[in-house]
Structure formats: structure tokens, C-alpha cells
Amino acid sequence: MLDRGGKVFKQSAPVIKLPEEATEEDHLRLLGLLNSSTACFWMKQVFHGKGQGGVGQESRAEWEEFIEHDGTKLQQFPIPATTPLERPQTLDTLAQELSATLPAAVVDAAPPTRERLQAAREQVRSLRARMVALQEELDWECYHHYGLLEHPMALPTDALPELHRGERAFEIALARDMAAGKVRSTWFERHGSTPVTELPAHWPDRYREAVEARIALIRSDRKIRLLERPEYKRRWNWDDWDTLExxxxxxxxxxxxxxxxxWQEPELQTVGRLADHLRTDAEAMEAARLYVGRLDVDLPDLVGTLVKDETVPFAAPYRFKASGMRKRRAWERTWELQRLEDEVEARTALPPEDPQHLSPAQAEALRKEHKLDRIPVPPKYVKGDFRSGAAYSLRGKLDVPKERFIGYPDTRIGADGTAVVGWAGWDHLMRARALAGHLQRRKDEGADARELTPLLVGLAELVPWLQQWHNEMDPVWGERMGDFFRAYVDTETQALGLTRDDLHRWTP
Known part of the structure; x- marks a missing residue:
């Protein structure tokens, strides 16, 4: 992949950076070599094998083996005197076109319609077939660059037919050997392709002759036969269009x-209300019909399913089992110490005449008293700490919010019996306002303590963050919102005959 800017790579991804004076052509020449079957052969001899990636050891096919790309060892990669350019350039162009034509890009550019998606589907099929054909020529061109062929055997781009999986020279040779009972392979089955033993009739004569010549060379030349094997060829193992769509x-x-x-106002919604909003959106309704594959869409059911998979409950006891809650308490203690550390630093920086000012000696005494120089690192969560696998997949080992929506179980809005949700894009103050508003309405409607208590639990969880980030004097309310909500939680907790410890110990 050639990075032209704007990409974020995984920390373990090896990155090749050429000298500053290197041109785009220099990069593409190198990419052409590195993406060839010759380079794949070299890497599999030099890099460390990682096994078969969970496909099942029973297959034991060498082409299933993964390797650990090692940046240090890659520096030893041999560069021939001549290098490919035209084919890597064309492949790069086609890859960019392909990326811009996949379903995600199509619907991102304009609201989805069946006509646009179908046109893109045909274009992607053609682009992929052209890329398969061009990659095959790149492999054969590189054999010549590395001195494995006396004469070039790659054909010009305008002489190539579209090529599908199963139609490359090595695949036809493999299919013929399988048909003759000489070998057994799961290559075609694993890649969703059909073994081809006869050259397709629609191929141009020149291409048919070239492929037969390559097959003959695979049979007769030991070096070419070694490279033209499934384990060194690009697999083209892409997701099918329907899944991508x-x-x-x-x-x-x-x-x-x-x-x-x-969502612009902090107010909880129901799935039913969201469906009603979507119902008036013609573009959304068209997308919904495409998604379910029917003209008649049960919109509340669809919205409920979509939202459910992107929702995490608002309060920790709804997210975690007992083991997870123990870890959550450790995290809360760490956050408390970090806030105290920030407070000490802030008060130390105040002018000496300020009543809140801390002298260096006072600050040091507080640090020692609370062991702020050794704030413990809280434990990571595991899947078993969560009440649902969906919550774990959205939050992960550090319980970092990545969901789109907030779920509010065990409560309702009026007579609407569908799930109650909020927007995960709200900040802590908006979440608190939405939750407090809902709590007050449910209280006025006569909800009992069983429904109101968990709402207070969730609100109490927000208070430390409100006091940390939203405790400046609010110009509209004329109060410090962190202090306001702390007092509100205390008042409502007492009204239910409960204590803060009761909220702390509450479980669903």
C-alpha cells in the first residue's frame, strides 16, 4: 500500500520510508517488486511463520501459512537492476478506483439506491478481474527482472482479457493435475472458485498461447515451478459483494x-420514536428496503436491531458481572487519585494569597498521604467480566466507549414499550440532563423505587465527571452543574429511603 497521507497504521505494521528525494515512481517500482510472487517466495523463506491463522490445522496447506513481516529482515530484500513500473502504476490506479467503487464508498458519496449499487457491483467485478490479470503479468515480468526467464513472457496491458480466480496459469495447471488424480488441494474450494482445465474460449488467441506457454514452463522449469505455486501467489481472497453491501x-x-x-437536545428517546423519525425520511426508507431486501419494512424492528448492536447500558452494574464491578471499583479509585493529583497541582499553581493555595510542603504532604507518586494501574477487563459479548466488543479491555447509543434498561417512556436509548455523542452534562429529566418524569408518573434506583445509580456515576469537567458557574442555570447534580442525587436518594452506599452496592 502506498500512503499518500491521511492513513493510520497499526503499531505493528512495518513501514518502508524511502529517502526524501524519492519520487512516487520509485515507491511504485518497489511496491511492484514487493507485491510479486517472487517477493512472496523470498519472504516466506526469510520471515518467521505464524501458523495457519485459525483456519483449522487439518488443512495443513502451505498457502494457509501466515508470516510475521519483519522490517529489519526486509532490508535484505534483493532489488534487481531493472524494476517494473507501468504495471504497478496501473494496479495502483485500479486499486484506487476499486476503493472508490466498493459499497461503503458508494453510499458515502450519495444516498444508496439499487441502481447505483448494481452499477457499482458490475464495475467492481470488472476492476477486480482486470487487477487479477495485471497482477499475473506483474509476476511474470518480475521473473524476467530477476533473471529467471531468458526472454520476457509478460503481455502488454491491452492484450489482457479480464481474468477471474481459477483462471491463472498455475491454477489451470493445478486443476489439470487434480483432474488427473495427481494431487489433492482445497485451493479452489477455499477461494470460492471453479477449477478450470480448458482455456476459456473467449480469450484472445495471443493470450491463450501465452498461458499455454507458461503452463509448459511450469512443467519443465524447476525454478518457475517452485514460484508458480499457490503458497506464493496472491490469493485475491476478498469479501463477497453482498456482505460488503x-x-x-x-x-x-x-x-x-x-x-x-x-439528539440535539438532551432527551432520551425510544426505538419507536426513532423509527417514526426515520419513516419521514425517503432516502432512509429506500436504504432500509435495500438492507432488508423487501419493500415492506418493519421499521421499529429494524431500528431496534440496528440500535441494539451499537448500544451499551448507561450504568456499570448493567455492563459488568461481579468480577467486572470489582475491577470497575479499582478504576474509580485510580480516577479519584488522579483527580486529587490534578487538584494538588492546580492549587500549588495558585497565587500565595489565594486561600486555596498549597505551599510546596503542603503539596508534598498530600502526595505522601495519598501515595500520589504510586497511583496503581487498574486491571484490564476480560470478556467474562461483561454481562454481554456485545458490550465487550464495543468497550474492550479498557472499557473505552466506542458505541453509538446508550441503553437504559428497566424503564420506559409513556406507553411506548420499545427500548429507551440515548446518544453516545452527548457529553457528561448532556447525559446527566437527559437522565435527570427522564427520572423526574418517571417519578411524576408514579414509577416505583425499583425503576428509579438504577436511574440514580447511573446519575451518581456521572457526578465525578461533572465535577471535573462541568463545575464552572453555568451562565444559564447560575449554578455549578457538578455540585448541582451531586445535591440532586443526594436528595432523590434520600427520598427513596436509600443511601449513597445503597447506590454503590446496587445490582440489577
């Missing part, structure tokens, strides 16, 4: 749900 439509619908105007 479903993922793209799902993401588009979720984005549309997040963009609803109702």
Missing part, C-alpha cells in the same frame, strides 16, 4: 439515526 447499508442507516435532530 449489507455492511455499508447498515453503517449508512446507523449514521442516519445518529444524525437525527432529536
Amino acid at each position: 449489507q455492511d455499508a447499508l447498515r453503517t449508512w442507516l446507523l449514521d442516519r439515526l445518529e444524525a437525527l435532530p432529536c
